[in-house]
Amino acid sequence: MQPCRAQHPFGSGSKRLFWGKDGKARTPMRKLFKSEAKAGMSSPTIWDDVGLNQHAARELEVLFGEKAAFETPKPEFLLQRIIHIATNTGDLVLDSFAGSGTTGAVAHKMGRRWIMVELGEHAQTHIVPRLRKVIDGEDKGGVTEVTGWQGGGGFRFYRLAPSLLEVDKWGRWIISKEYNPAMLAEAMCKHMGFTYSPSQDKAEYWKHGHSSERDFIYVTTLAMTHDQLRAISEDVGPDRTLLICCKAFNARIDDFDNLTVTKIPHAILSRCEWGKDDYSLKIASLPEREPPDELEPAVKPAGKAKPARTFAPTLFDCDED
Structure with a gap:
């Protein structure tokens, strides 16, 4: 006697439910089309709507009035998608290879705190001027409009000294x-x-x-x-x-x-603190700054x-x- 297979929208008869490519997977998987996605669901693997490197290059040209020396700048909409998925408002975003400063600019516009690290001279020639434009509300490109960003906040720029x-x-x-x-x-x-x-x-x-x-x-x-x-x-x-x-x-x-x-x-x-695995960073909220005790x-x-x-x-x- 063959088991009855109901034609449920997500049943095996509709080919929306399957057990891997060879049909031997232990856990069933369900196909879901982009048009059916709802808020809060996992992001698709392929992002074809966040812009290209060429778009990012044009964003930098608008900011600096010339072509910036970056071969593969990232568009702000790409960073917005990543930060939106991985963080909430007020969270801390770290970019250890800041490049042109896109991560910090987008994180700032999205109400996140951020830390960027950069060894190149463009830390001063590009990142600092870019963030000043964001703070002063002079950066009109990228995700400024969709985030409703109008300027505000601040940042601190540190030069790391050689080891003592x-x-x-x-x-x-x-x-x-x-x-x-x-x-x-x-x-x-x-x-x-x-x-x-x-x-x-x-x-x-x-x-x-x-x-x-x-x-x-x-x-x-x-x-x-x-x-x-x-x-x-x-x-x-x-x-x-x-x-x-x-x-x-x-x-x-x-x-x-x-x-x-x-x-x-x-x-x-x-x-x-040698051997310590967890360093909790205490980052002051700007523009208020508590004076040292x-x-x-x-x-x-x-x-x-x-x-x-x-x-x-x-x-x-x-x-x-």
Whole structure:
């Protein structure tokens, strides 16, 4: 006796339900035509309605007034489709090879946050001007009309500095030879949460930065001795505190209540979370920008205990828009 096969619209009789090309698949599949697709359904494999590289090239010509040096720019409608499928409003979009900045431009117009990374000079010659046009509402092309974009928001442009540390031939972490004293002082101020502001007074050579009106930082590649620290401690005085970042030190640190001394490689390595798999990025919402928390002026405690320091690491060499 043969089983009855009902002619249901999605039954096997209509050839809309099948078990793979050879008919032996364990899980049945259902054919669905584009005209039957509904909102929320999976996107088709072939996208023939998101534009071509030629369209993207014309978009760049309109923005920059000349042909941009990109062989395969992506059209904004392609990025819109991808971002729409993969994210929701307010989500963070990352493009590690930013190229002409299409990802950031489209993500911005769609109300997403974004991070772009680019090594080429066009990071400044193309990406930054393009995003400024988006923010100022001067970019009228691409997905501007369909997203209802009229301008707004902002971004921060960071230049990544070379690594502060390198490994020597004995496997020890040392300060990179690319850093001169001024670069090292500025980098350490940023790493340790201080404002880089070297004193112009030669007598206050130890003032490379500050975190408050009474808390300062001094960065040196010297190996500090007990006598050197005592002399600096006397200059600092009882009403101020100083963080000394040095190559090495040999002293009884507890003798100086107004000094905190740390070795530079150790100070940096202690701030690196080696082996951590999940880094949660805290990206501030623009245009509002929260000012950094200022350290409370250190108060000399009773006995030999020193006040605890709280550092807020930041990137350095940054411009803002």
